[in-house]
Amino acid sequence: MRVESARLVPVEASVAYAWVADPRTHPRWIPLTRFDGGMRSGPEVGDEFTMVSGPRVRRGARGLADRMVVEELTRPSTAAGRVGRTRLRKLGPVLLGDAGFDVVPVDAGRCRVVWWEEAYLAGPVPRAVTDPAVGLFLRALMGVSLARLNRRLARGAR
Structure with missing residues (x-):
């Protein structure tokens, strides 16, 4: 099952892409989430990293680990009309599947960010349930997250 959400944001596509392609920025706009490491620079195709989600995870509490590997990075180009894409494969232990962001240039000052997931729970309970x-x-x-990203980008955050 594919789930997606989209938001028109008031920045050039390369700026939005920098925010969504780099998981180290995600805790700044995705609530209840922390980056638990796995990449020092980048991101680059093949990088593995872990995000942890849950109440108080930013204060060191345990949460749900979401291990991922970067499988695709395509930078957007407003001039060429090229959509930027980052695609991740979820490695478990809780979620499996694919996820990513598409950044669609609209004009020199706007783009559409599409967050999509084809993720499912790993485990004994059937996916249909x-x-x-x-x-x-x-x-x-x-x-909620894309609204927060929009506010941050609208304020000129880099």
């Missing part, structure tokens, strides 16, 4: 709940959670998280 868990997919509806996972979808609801992801849609809510994506909507």
